Amino acid sequence: KSGFITIIGRPNVGKSTFLNYVIGQKIAIMSDKAQTTRNKIQGVLTTDDAQMIFIDTPGIHKPKHRLGDFMMKVATNTLNEVDLVLFMVNAEEEYGKGESFIIEKLKEVNTPVFLVINKIDLVHPDHLLSIISSYKEVYDFAEIVPISAVQGNNVENLLATIRRYL
Numbered sequence: 001k002s003g004f005i006t007i008i009g010r011p012n013v014g015k016s017t018f019l020n021y022v023i024g025q026k027i028a029i030m031s032d033k034a035q036t037t038r039n040k041i042q043g044v045l046t047t048d049d050a051q052m053i054f055i056d057t058p059g060i061h062k063p064k065h066r067l068g069d070f071m072m073k074v075a076t077n078t079l080n081e082v083d084l085v086l087f088m089v090n091a092e093e094e095y096g097k098g099e100s101f102i103i104e105k106l107k108e109v110n111t112p113v114f115l116v117i118n119k120i121d122l123v124h125p126d127h128l129l130s131i132i133s134s135y136k137e138v139y140d141f142a143e144i145v146p147i148s149a150v151q152g153n154n155v156e157n158l159l160a161t162i163r164r165y166l
């Protein structure tokens with residue numbers, strides 16, 4: 001099994017931390033010019049039975065300048081071309097404007113979307129449950145998976161779930 005995956009989400013939710021954790025020393029291609037090139041490969045995770053190719057989606061953020069519309073188009077196209085989208089959010093933060101902007105874009109996308117709730121090491125389980133229910137109200141996610149990218153909690157389960165969608 002092999003497939004293309006993109007991780008989207010607001011700055012600082014833990015996207016890079018997650019990629020570094022799962023790919024670790026097996027990094028095939030890594031670049032920091034994240035905002036400049038379309039469909040850049042960030043890393044490839046190869047296991048016994050699957051290959052996961054992580055690619056960058058530039059421009060999935062609130063447009064602040066006149067390139068905004070163009071970049072949004074690039075972002076939406078990218079999301080439609082991959083096999084799976086991981087929408088990562090910070091468990092500490094309530095659902096807000098930044099998240100709802102991305103959710104609106106996801107409504108134009110046909111690819112399955114996972115909600116990955118990161119930083120669960122920082123919140124009480126009750127808080128996690130309330131976040132899950134607020135996201136369930138706004139979008140029909142294919143899967144909702146809480147993790148801690150720093151501690152590695154539930155990351156193996158997320159990878160196993162991803163494998164089922166490739």
Ligand code: GDP
Nearest residue numbers: 011012013014015016017118119122148149150
């Ligand atoms: P990105 O902007 O989405 O790529 O976010 P980063 O991966 O750069 O992470 C932003 C900050 O959040 C860094 O200081 C990370 O160490 C921290 N962080 C990422 N994942 C976790 C997590 O699961 N738990 C905690 N406590 N901190 C995290």
Ligand code: MG
Nearest residue numbers: 012015016017
């Ligand atoms: Mg990053």
